[in-house]
């Protein structure tokens with residue numbers, strides 16, 4: 001069963017390990033932290049900054065990945081989506097899609113956002129398929145937008161509005177419940193801050 005939980009102290013080292021993995025890093029716009037000091041600063045900010053929310057994605061209670069929403073404090077009731085599955089064993093079996101459904105519930109039902117948007121490297125087919133399945137639509141295409149690993153990379157801008165998620169939610173959740181990826185009753189109590 002896939003769930004989201006708040007960050008804990010023990011996640012500091014785990015997130016450093018995950019973020020350094022080439023299979024994760026290759027799809028991130030920013031370079032990975034070069035020192036633990038840099039990582040610690042990022043981790044502390046993530047936990048303290050009211051502008052950001054973050055959850056550990058768990059699979060049968062085992063930590064599997066990270067989901068973040070940033071840019072929360074603006075007046076526009078929108079947030080930027082960030083996520084990865086850090087554990088190789090958890091990729092490619094629906095864990096990301098399940099976490100995505102839980103995260104969109106938090107964003108729209110708990111945090112009352114109007115829009116969630118994401119920047120995805122244009123060749124990240126897995127992420128693009130997963131996000132399209134939840135109802136993210138393409139809003140833009142930015143050529144040579146990111147300089148990564150010695151090359152300029154194109155970026156797709158995706159977004160989903162609250163209304164689109166509410167129209168799609170029951171179908172998406174039903175598929176995930178059938179696959180025993182999420183519980184029938186949404187566990188919206190995962191994050192106490194909203």
Ligand SMILES: CC(C)(COP(=O)(O)OP(=O)(O)OC[C@H]1O[C@@H](n2cnc3c(N)ncnc32)[C@H](O)[C@@H]1OP(=O)(O)O)[C@@H](O)C(=O)NCCC(=O)NCCS
Nearest residue numbers: 024027083084085091092093094095096097127129130179
């Ligand atoms: C992108 C990412 C978060 C997606 O998470 P994931 O768990 O691997 O992806 P999904 O949940 O979509 O599962 C992947 C595949 O498993 C399939 N799958 C297998 N069993 C499934 C089930 N029971 N229910 C739903 N999907 C299932 C999905 O259909 C999907 O296949 P497809 O893409 O060929 O359609 C993850 O692959 C990842 O972390 N990648 C590296 C970092 C990254 O790219 N982050 C995003 C940056 S924008």
